[in-house]
Amino acid sequence: MEKNQDTAFQTKIWKPKFSDDITFHKAYFLNYGFDKHVHEDYTIGLIQNGHMDAFVDGEKKSLDCSTIVSVNPDETHACQTFYHKDYTLYSIYLKPTLFKELVNENFHTSELYFKDAAYFDKELSSRFLKILNFSENQYLSNLDFECELLDSVKSLVSKNVKYTIDKNISNHQSMIKRAKEFMSDNYHLDLNLDDISNALDISKYHFLRTFKDKTFLSPHNYLMLKRIEKAKELLQKGETLTNTAYICGFNDQSHLTRRFKAIMGLTPGEYKKFFN
Incomplete structure (x- = not known):
């Protein structure tokens, strides 16, 4: 900026x-x-x-x-x-x-x-x-x-x-952990609430309420953040902006740029220059 x-x-x-x-x-x-x-x-x-x-x-x-x-x-x-x-x-x-x-x-x-x-x-x-x-x-x-x-x-x-030891975590913590793992594994897909809640075998309304309450983020925001983290990895390795957008599940390069700058304060191209 x-x-x-x-x-x-x-x-x-x-x-x-x-x-x-x-x-x-x-x-x-x-x-x-x-x-x-x-x-x-x-x-x-x-x-x-x-x-x-x-x-x-x-x-x-x-x-x-x-x-x-x-x-x-x-x-x-x-x-x-x-x-x-x-x-x-x-x-x-x-x-x-x-x-x-x-x-x-x-x-x-x-x-x-x-x-x-x-x-x-x-x-x-x-x-x-x-x-x-x-x-x-x-x-x-x-x-x-x-x-x-x-x-x-x-x-x-x-x-x-x-x-911490996993056996000591609460049911809500376990659910949040599994939800994050599911979104991290499928960050590139166009997920919806049904996809996530079905994978967890819980009500999507209960999932949405609990996830936002415990993480202070909506599932959509969390998914976008995981995509940006993956984009950072790819850009550090020299991947093109077009391929990065495709691999990370963004609609196009402009979609990647808009989301990336909102979270990082600079464009993907500007970020990439620091490493290449």
């Missing part, structure tokens, strides 16, 4: 040389934000300056540089700015496979979660920001950056990670 007197969003996206399982975003927000959405990665957010009006842990919170935003895969969240306010946000996206490797020393389980989406630790937040600033300005060698970053992530994990 172009910067003007009232609204601005500027972003930079890159990957470190040592791992394809990590992606960095740096974004500047002025009277700009994103509605409720999800990611497939574990996300660590660091506010460099200003205040972010966030939706995390199921409620709105005002966050600053003393807080580390820790979001799990498929966890609904949103970010906004206060009127006439701005902030700069670094985001670290970690693939689930890498995250589990990092925490294997602490937890011998596959079900791992950040405990608190808004985790207060001013010292660790400052450490993350210092590392990211140094890396962005190339003040650190690749080896030094890798060691410092992974050590900081493991420090956060040791303080703010929990694990």
Whole structure:
């Protein structure tokens, strides 16, 4: 989005040389934000300056540089700015496979979660920001950056990670999990409520009400978000916009572009340029 007197969003996206399982975003927000959405990665957010009006842990919170935003895969969240306010946000996206490797020393389980989406630790937040600033300005060698970053992530994990056992989840949680899995497996199809509810063997009205109540998203919005996540993967690998739209189930390239920009703040073509 172009910067003007009232609204601005500027972003930079890159990957470190040592791992394809990590992606960095740096974004500047002025009277700009994103509605409720999800990611497939574990996300660590660091506010460099200003205040972010966030939706995390199921409620709105005002966050600053003393807080580390820790979001799990498929966890609904949103970010906004206060009127006439701005902030700069670094985001670290970690693939689930890498995250589990990092925490294997602490937890011998596959079900791992950040405990608190808004985790207060001013010292660790400052450490993350210092590392990211140094890396962005190339003040650190690749080896030094890798060691410092992974050590900081493991420090956060040791303080703010929990694990759950599937047998302890409620019936509603189990239903939501199965619904998400069904939509993730069939993101490219033109699904309707009957398709999903029949797969779950429940009433579509009960499904719709429960899904929105527990995830803060409609099934349609969730399906669109899964398509965008898949589109991001394909674009990072150099796939064409036309093929990406087709593979992900969008009507055409313009449909992909419209949905992508609404969620990412930039077009698929602009996003692709960061990786190719």
